[in-house]
Amino acid sequence: MDLIIKNGTVVTASETFKSDVGIKDGKIIAMGSDLNVDGAEVVDANGKLVIPGAIDVHTHLAMPFGGTVSADSYLAGTRAAACGGVTTVFDYPMQRKGMTIKEVIDSKKAICEQDACVDYAYHCIITDLNDGDILNEMESAVEEGITSFKCFFVYKKEGMMVDDGTFVQLMLKAKEVGAMINLHAENPDLIDYNIERFLAEGKTSPWYHYLSRPEHVEAEADKRAVHWAKHYQAPLYLVHMADKEGLEALLEAKQDNPNLFVETCPQYLEFTCDVYKREDGRNFVCSPPMKGQESQDALWKAIKNGGIDVVATDHCPFQSYEKDWGKDDFTKIPNGCAGVENLYPYMLSAANQGKISFNRAIELCSRNPAKIFGCTEKGTIAVGKDADIVIYDPEVDFTISVDNMHSDYDHTIWEGIQVKGYPVQTYSRGRLVYDHGDFVGEPGWGNFVKREKRPQ
Template sequence: MDLLIKNGTIVTAKESFVGDIAIKDGKIVCIGTDLFVDAKKVVNAFGKLVLPGAIDVHTHLAMPFGGTVSADGYLSGTRAAACGGVTTVFDYPIQRKGRGIVETVQERKDMCDPEACVDYAFHCCITDLNEGSILDEFEAAVDFGVTSFKCFLVYKKEGMMVDDGTLVRILKKAKDTGAITNIHAENPDVIDLNISQFKAEGKTSAWYHYLSRPEYVEAEADKRAVHWAKAVDAPLYIVHMADKEGLEAAVAAKREGYDIYIETCPQYLEFTCDVYKREDGRNFVCSPPMKNKESQEALWKAIMDGSIDTVATDHCPFQSYEKDWGKDDFTKIPNGCAGIENLYPYMLSKANEGKISFNRAVELCATNPAKIFGCSQKGSLTVGKDADIVIYDINKDVTISVDNMHSDYDHTIWEGIKVKGYPVQTYVRGTLVYDEGEFVGTPGFGEYVKREPKK
């Protein structure tokens, strides 16, 4: 054997038990108690939890936006992922007019291959059907391992929005090819109306970013997306759910038996819209924005009762001087916040505090993402699957700071947040990439995950 992890409490989505895990050639080959096997390396995990690596299915690395590019590229973003216990990262290349899906993804794959510190996969954002030729390419994209396509119901002026007719065509084609449609749901016309009014009135602080995109702006689009998915009986994955009303509509559809999945993000679970009243409120500007306390409580309720399927980050950080572009005009603030290194520590801390179980944290951050997005070798500690493993010390408390994170940004919205317990080692396919606060992996070690279509 290459590696034997002994005496740890193995945590899956369904159970927890003390045991050993034997690993060879990057795969889990045996799980049991008191395994007597020869191994090149033995790790004693006594008193610690042994977890499947997290899968962050929502990141924007090296993403052009708002006149700049997100602060984390593929190297720093995946390095930070490894140091937070995330062993697979999904990125969102954006298809543009005249470009194909595979062409768009291949370009990003070529960028990622030499830099990735953990394994990686891609969704693809569809912004133009190119007179229908993009729909004809769905099957080729699925064969390439891209089995999810994102639509924006917002960013109309930026040329990224799809209208309802286009959305329905994508939903149908995705269903026919075994893919799933991801949705960013907000109403652009109402946002533009609100922005125009606020700017005319000289209301330009970060607080008005939230007021221009309040609960009802997201809720209307959530409900519209759910309506069309139900109408054509196609799978739908709603990204970064942040509002109570839209959440309730999606949950109701799930209970009716429709193939609807709901993602939320740690920032919506930790912060409310009150952050936009802070002096540094512009640093928290993302879309959708953090919402009110009622929505936050609804999200936590759905986390606890199983209605929310995944937690991911929408990781898209910018430097503080770039956020400062909007100090006097919220419309000039690049939208996005950090989170990739904080995802697993935050959710596991909530488990350590007793808010949810460790099994539920694993389900939300590893097992469900793997199932929904066709990562058959990822997401659980199972014989035959990739040895993507995190060792977690329940007694290691950490105060998050930009100084102890591993990204390239110069600030974080998580500054000063204390988490109870912390990952101490991360293994990707049996190889140690993070050890006691230090990245010890190799850029380019990460492999492309070719995903499987929905059956």
């Protein structure tokens, strides 16, 4: 064995037990007590939890948006991921009109091969069917390990929105070829109507970003998407769920279609729409926006009772001077916030404080993402799996600040948030990439994760 992690408490989505973990050539090859240490590096995890690396299935790295590009490159974003215990990230490369899926993916591959510090996968955003060519190409994309595709019900003026007919065609094709459609659900016509009205009335503060796309505007689109998925019995993954009404509709529909999945994000669990009344409210502008307390309570309820499947981040930070473009007009604020380095510490802290179990935190952040999106070598600690391992110290008190993060942004919405417990080491396929506050990995280490298709 190359490495043995000894004396720790292994925690998975379903079990908690004392065990040593033996690693060779990037894989877990042995578990048990008193493993033979001959020639192996030994790490003592006494008093600590040994848990699977998180999988953040929702990031936007180096993404052009709002007249700029998101602040974290593939290098910076995956470096930050490693330092927060995330060992696989999913990015959302964007199709523009006329592009094939292969062209979209190839435009990112060379960058990731050079820069990615942890493993990576892609959901391809589809904005144009190319006269049906995209539907024909989906099967070959699935065979290459691209098994999920994203649609927007918003951003009509930006040329990114799909209509209901296109959405249903994509869902049905995904069902046929063993793929998944991910959806950003908000109603674009109501948003555009609200924005036009507020600007005409001189209502331009970040508070009106929230009021332009409040709970019912998201809920209508959630319910419309769930309606189609239910009646066509097609798989659907709703991203960044933030509102109570839409969540409840999806949870009800799950009874008839078990291939419906819902994701929420840490920012919706921590903050409410009141942040948009703050002096720095523009820094919190993202879409969908944070909602009211009733919606946050519903999200936490579904976190606790198993209704929500995944917590991911929608990591898409921008620099403060770019956020300042909208200080007098909320429509000019680039939409997005940081989160990839905060995901696992935040959810594990919730477990450490008794809000959920550690098993549930791992289910939400590692096991379920791996299972839903076909990452068969990841998501748990077991013999034969990739040695994506986090050593977590439940006794550490940690205060998040831009100064102790590892991204390229100059501010964070998580500034001053305190968490109980923190990752002290991260191993990516058996290699130490984060060690007690320091990134010790290497750009280019990350591998492309070829995923298995969904059962048809």
